[in-house]
Every structure is written in C-alpha cells, then in structure tokens.
Amino acid sequence: MFWxxxxxxxxxxxxxxVWVEVLAPFSGRALTLADxxxxxxxxxxxxDGAAVDPASDTLVAPVSGTLTNLFPTGHAAGxxxxxxxxxxxxxxxxxxxxxxxxxxxxxxxxxxxxAGQPIIRMDLERLRxxxxxxxxxxxxxxxARVAALExxxxxxxxxxxxxxxxxxxxxxxxxx
Amino acid sequence: MVEQTVTLNNRSGxxxxxxxxxxxEAGKHPCNVWIRKGDKEVDAKSILGVMSLAVGRGxxxxxxxxxxxxxxxxxxxxxxIESGLGEA
Numbered sequence: 664m665f666w667x668x669x670x671x672x673x674x675x676x677x678x679x680x681v682w683v684e685v686l687a688p689f690s691g692r693a694l695t696l697a698d699x700x701x702x703x704x705x706x707x708x709x710x711d712g713a714a715v716d717p718a719s720d721t722l723v724a725p726v727s728g729t730l731t732n733l734f735p736t737g738h739a740a741g742x743x744x745x746x747x748x749x750x751x752x753x754x755x756x757x758x759x760x761x762x763x764x765x766x767x768x769x770x771x772x773x774x775x776x777x778a779g780q781p782i783i784r785m786d787l788e789r790l791r792x793x794x795x796x797x798x799x800x801x802x803x804x805x806x807a808r809v810a811a812l813e814x815x816x817x818x819x820x821x822x823x824x825x826x827x828x829x830x831x832x833x834x835x836x837x838x839x
Numbered sequence: 840m841v842e843q844t845v846t847l848n849n850r851s852g853x854x855x856x857x858x859x860x861x862x863x864e865a866g867k868h869p870c871n872v873w874i875r876k877g878d879k880e881v882d883a884k885s886i887l888g889v890m891s892l893a894v895g896r897g898x899x900x901x902x903x904x905x906x907x908x909x910x911x912x913x914x915x916x917x918x919x920i921e922s923g924l925g926e927a
Contacts, residue, residue: 701856703855703856703859708859708863709855709859709886710886731887731888731891732887732890732891734854734890734893735893736854738854739854739855739890741886741887741890741891743887749885749886749887751855751886751887751890753855759851759852759854759855760850760851772891804885804886804887805885805886805887
C-alpha cells in the first residue's frame with residue numbers, strides 16, 4: 664500500500680509542468696511584440712515572446728543555455744536552453760545594416776551562458792543616433808516545443824532580474 | 840534526395856527577417872530540408888540554425904531536401920533565395 668502511494672507521488676512529480684522563466688535582456692521598458700516597429704516581429708512571424716526598449720548598454724542572457732548563435736554583426740544572439748527552447752534576442756530594427764558598428768560581443772558562439780551573463784555591449788548613445796529603433800524583441804523560435812507562453816512583465820524592468828515572460832515546455836512523449 | 844547550390848544576393852545576408860521567410864517556406868513542406876555553407880549544415884526549419892550559418896551577401900549555400908515533396912521544396916526555396924528573400 665505504501666509502495667503504491669509512493670509510486671503515485673513520483674509519477675505526479677514527473678508529469679508536473681516545466682516552466683522556463685525568460686528574464687529581461689536589458690533594463691528598460693517592457694513592451695509587447697505588437698509594439699515592435701517591424702511587422703516580422705510584431706506579427707509573431709519569428710516567434711512569440713515580448714520586447715524591451717533598452718535603457719542599459721549591456722545585453723545579458725535572458726535564460727541559461729548554450730549560445731548557439733551570435734551573429735557576426737553583434738546585433739542578435741540565440742540561446743538554446745537545456746529543455747530545448749530556442750530563444751532569439753534581436754537588438755533594434757534594421758541594425759544588421761550597421762555591420763557591427765556600436766556592438767561589441769563579450770561572449771562567443773558555442774559558449775555555455777548563465778541567465779544574467781553579459782553577451783553584447785553596445786554604445787547606447789551612438790546607436791540611438793544611428794539606429795532606426797533599439798526596441799529588442801526576445802522570441803521563442805521553435806513553437807513546437809512550447810505548450811504555453813505567459814507574458815509577465817509590464818512597465819520598467821531590470822536586466823537579468825525581472826521576468827519578461829515564462830514558457831511551459833511541451834513534453835515529447837515519444838522521446839526517451 | 841535532391842540538392843542545389845545557390846548564391847545569396849539579398850542586401851544584408853541571412854539575418855533575422857530573411858531567415859524567418861526562408862524557415863517559414865521550408866516549414867510548409869513535409870520533407871526534411873537542410874541548408875549547408877562550407878562544411879556546416881543546419882535544419883532549414885530552425886531560425887536559430889539558419890541564422891547560425893551567418894551567410895553574407897554573395898556567399899554560396901546548398902539547399903538539400905529529402906522525403907515527400909522534395910523536388911517542390913527545393914524549387915520553392917531556391918526561387919525564394921534567388922528572389923532576394925524580400926529585400927533584393
């Protein structure tokens with residue numbers, strides 16, 4: 664009888680939903696994707712998530728994982744979490760055309776990163792004068808792994824501390 | 840399995856927006872699709888994968904498709920890339 668109860672409890676623990684918290688990559692103002700001045704992001708074509716209008720100059724990892732993507736121009740980064748979520752952080756709009764001007768990566772593609780760890784430093788003053796927008800979407804690019812996504816933050820957020828949104832990981836029943 | 844090599848001629852390489860268009864097109868096809876640059880090959884249905892190739896303007900990539908509808912997938916992707924991925 665005790666065995667049965669114990670087993671049941673373990674099964675319940677194993678089937679508990681796994682949530683991943685995605686932190687603000689910059690300090691600044693939290694926005695919805697609809698506020699991003701680019702239809703590809705605003706219409707969630709790249710993926711669902713949220714955005715920040717940055718007031719700080721260092722992009723920090725919003726989640727722990729592997730830095731699977733650090734674009735050579737330093738304006739975008741992608742992290743794959745241990746749960747298999749792929750998160751893209753894209754600094755500003757049309758910033759690829761700056762060809763790296765104003766962006767200094769401080770991590771390397773392939774690095775293991777911890778949430779809150781600096782990835783890219785930027786020259787905020789210079790970029791404000793040359794970039795069309797610095798609004799930074801943080802989006803999940805593999806929706807097949809997502810069971811639910813809930814926005815958390817609104818208003819002012821602090822980089823690496825405040826949760827921007829949280830994601831429930833979809834279980835892959837046929838895996839393992 | 841079919842594959843074709845194509846030169847990327849859009850303005851600023853395979854960054855977020857063109858990569859998204861490419862991945863969305865690849866996702867419409869039931870077969871597996873990959874993009875290769877040099878000796879690195881990635882799943883053409885993954886935005887982070889495609890972006891990680893960091894393909895620049897004028898660089899050559901190979902599209903490979905395998906499975907149901909592979910010919911149609913290859914044709915659609917090559918045409919999309921040749922058209923400049925929305926920013927020729």
